[in-house]
Amino acid sequence: MTDDFAIRTEGLTKFYGDRRGIEGLDLEVRAGEVMGFLGPNGAGKTTSIRLLLDFLRPTRGHATVLGLDPRRDRASLHRRIGYLPGELAFPGRGRADDLLRFFADARGGVAWTHVTELAARLDVDLSRPVHAMSKGNKQKVGLVQAFMHRPALLILDEPTSGLDPLMQQEFLAMVRDARTDGQTVFMSSHVLAEVQHTADRVAIVRDGRLAAVERVESLGRRAVRTVEIHFADPVAPDEFAVLPGVSDVVVSGPVLTCTVDGRLDPLIKVAARHEVVDLLSAEPDLEETFLSYYYHSEGAGDAARTGA
Amino acid sequence: MLPALVRKTWRDDRRTVIGWAAGVAVFTTVYSGFYASFQGVADVKQDALPQNVLDFLGVADLISPAGYLQASVFSLLGPLLLLMCAVTLTARTIAVPEEAGAMELLMAVPLSRTTFAGQRLAAAGTVITLVAALPWAVLLIVIPIVGMDIPLSHVSAACAGLIALVWCFTGIAFLTGAATGRRGTVLAVTGAIAVATYMAHALSDVVDGVHWVRWLSPFHYFIGTDPLHTGWHPAELSVLVAVGAVTAAAGVLLFDRRDVGV
Ligand SMILES: Nc1ncnc2c1ncn2[C@@H]1O[C@H](COP(=O)(O)OP(=O)(O)O)[C@@H](O)[C@H]1O
Ligand SMILES: [Mg+2]
Numbered sequence: 001m002t003d004d005f006a007i008r009t010e011g012l013t014k015f016y017g018d019r020r021g022i023e024g025l026d027l028e029v030r031a032g033e034v035m036g037f038l039g040p041n042g043a044g045k046t047t048s049i050r051l052l053l054d055f056l057r058p059t060r061g062h063a064t065v066l067g068l069d070p071r072r073d074r075a076s077l078h079r080r081i082g083y084l085p086g087e088l089a090f091p092g093r094g095r096a097d098d099l100l101r102f103f104a105d106a107r108g109g110v111a112w113t114h115v116t117e118l119a120a121r122l123d124v125d126l127s128r129p130v131h132a133m134s135k136g137n138k139q140k141v142g143l144v145q146a147f148m149h150r151p152a153l154l155i156l157d158e159p160t161s162g163l164d165p166l167m168q169q170e171f172l173a174m175v176r177d178a179r180t181d182g183q184t185v186f187m188s189s190h191v192l193a194e195v196q197h198t199a200d201r202v203a204i205v206r207d208g209r210l211a212a213v214e215r216v217e218s219l220g221r222r223a224v225r226t227v228e229i230h231f232a233d234p235v236a237p238d239e240f241a242v243l244p245g246v247s248d249v250v251v252s253g254p255v256l257t258c259t260v261d262g263r264l265d266p267l268i269k270v271a272a273r274h275e276v277v278d279l280l281s282a283e284p285d286l287e288e289t290f291l292s293y294y295y296h297s298e299g300a301g302d303a304a305r306t307g308a
Numbered sequence: 309m310l311p312a313l314v315r316k317t318w319r320d321d322r323r324t325v326i327g328w329a330a331g332v333a334v335f336t337t338v339y340s341g342f343y344a345s346f347q348g349v350a351d352v353k354q355d356a357l358p359q360n361v362l363d364f365l366g367v368a369d370l371i372s373p374a375g376y377l378q379a380s381v382f383s384l385l386g387p388l389l390l391l392m393c394a395v396t397l398t399a400r401t402i403a404v405p406e407e408a409g410a411m412e413l414l415m416a417v418p419l420s421r422t423t424f425a426g427q428r429l430a431a432a433g434t435v436i437t438l439v440a441a442l443p444w445a446v447l448l449i450v451i452p453i454v455g456m457d458i459p460l461s462h463v464s465a466a467c468a469g470l471i472a473l474v475w476c477f478t479g480i481a482f483l484t485g486a487a488t489g490r491r492g493t494v495l496a497v498t499g500a501i502a503v504a505t506y507m508a509h510a511l512s513d514v515v516d517g518v519h520w521v522r523w524l525s526p527f528h529y530f531i532g533t534d535p536l537h538t539g540w541h542p543a544e545l546s547v548l549v550a551v552g553a554v555t556a557a558a559g560v561l562l563f564d565r566r567d568v569g570v
Contacts, residue, residue: 085413106316
């Protein structure tokens with residue numbers, strides 16, 4: 001590898017006829033990091049991933065994966081990539097272990113103990129025919145397939161879909177182990193909570209464009225929360241409405257409710273001038289607030305500029 | 309050791325192949341073995357049909373061993389069965405898994421696109437050839453037993469033609485599947501070409517003034533030379549093989565250029 005990036009795209013663009021799949025994607029995934037690829041359905045996550053794996057050919061732009069060209073170096077690249085497709089369908093009607101042996105052979109041999117370890121970890125019975133498995137078990141076989149050869153780069157499209165919460169936790173532990181072993185993980189999701197506790201950074205796509213790249217720690221600070229303050233005496237709304245980050249101020253008698261974007265400090269400082277009886281602040285629900293901010297508001301443009 | 313993808317292809321095609329192989333072997337055995345009992349009634353049947361109808365059916369005469377084999381095995385049913393088998397199996401190389409969404413995992417194997425397509429085609433092509441060679445194997449056994457009076461080299465020439473014909477249509481089917489990734493398109497395009505060129509071959513003998521049309525038909529290169537009476541025609545067989553090779557190569561190239569699973 002010639003640089004420190006596991007994935008690097010420049011202006012990567014794919015149109016399906018007139019329909020935009022992804023446009024102008026500039027993304028850098030550092031070697032050894034876990035990056036979440038976040039966006040609502042139809043945002044262009046699968047399209048981007050399929051471009052990286054040479055299933056799709058870009059309309060414009062270019063991608064480098066592990067320092068290699070996805071098309072020209074397809075063979076050597078796929079030896080070092082573990083890929084979990086978003087829509088899993090298995091070729092053939094054989095048992096899961098037959099299918100995994102095929103992948104092991106095709107990849108030039110894989111320690112079988114590692115395969116059985118992964119299967120035990122995810123609690124999936126490999127002696128059963130894949131086509132007769134439930135969606136969750138199919139997903140597990142797909143995950144074993146992606147992790148089995150200890151690839152340098154894991155590209156996982158909606159990896160937790162179909163997994164029950166317990167298995168989702170196990171999967172996330174596998175991702176953390178992968179990072180510990182120096183593997184790079186690039187995983188898409190339309191649910192922030194999934195990547196929040198494992199990813200180092202998240203890239204957020206919306207409507208076929210990259211909206212932001214953020215460190216996960218900074219996500220919490222950006223959260224919009226609702227604050228309710230009960231004062232001993234009635235207060236004037238104007239005093240609070242002018243504060244930075246504070247909006248939707250409603251005062252009814254001694255009770256103030258408002259929305260705070262970012263730090264709470266300015267609001268608290270002003271509130272402290274009065275006698276405060278009670279203060280309620282809803283835990284920032286990242287799902288509802290942060291993501292809707294990126295997905296639906298025009299503020300996404302600013303967010304992109306402040307990206308990590 | 310053979311490439312993993314080739315072995316995987318064979319394993320997945322196993323049932324289909326066994327079914328077709330059994331069908332083709334039984335068909336050839338029954339029809340060729342029936343010659344002894346057929347001889348007696350053949351005179352009657354042949355008199356009942358006008359010569360141009362026999363021509364259209366691709367049947368010169370029904371009484372001689374060559375005429376009988378031509379009518380029973382080589383004119384219609386044999387090629388039909390083998391072409392159906394070839395198209396079915398060829399569709400399964402790319403179009404069927406692609407429509408099923410299974411290409412993403414299948415192509416997760418570390419191979420270039422061209423190697424992938426080449427191995428899929430090689431795997432399917434091998435079993436298709438084996439099935440297409442079954443009439444040959446059966447006839448070389450049955451003909452001496454039944455006591456048909458026909459040179460085995462003539463039978464071999466016709467059987468080789470059958471394989472060459474199957475290669476030709478395998479190439480066409482592969483090209484269609486590799487270029488489009490649609491099973492329905494493979495069946496429709498290959499089927500339409502087979503029917504149209506079969507009729508072109510048959511009609512060119514019957515209808516005046518369209519004699520030249522036969523040159524466009526793979527069936528002409530396969531059976532128009534009358535191998536059961538005249539033996540080997542390497543030039544004609546080469547045309548079929550060449551068409552198969554060129555279309556297959558074009559399929560590999562087109563597959564290397566397009567989006568997969570769109
Ligand atoms: N095969 C296709 N043909 C046409 N449009 C497509 C195709 N695949 C995806 N799209 C469109 O591209 C956009 C991005 O889709 P996709 O990459 O699947 O999003 P995501 O994976 O984020 O849900 C969507 O608007 C979708 O409708
Ligand atoms: Mg998707």
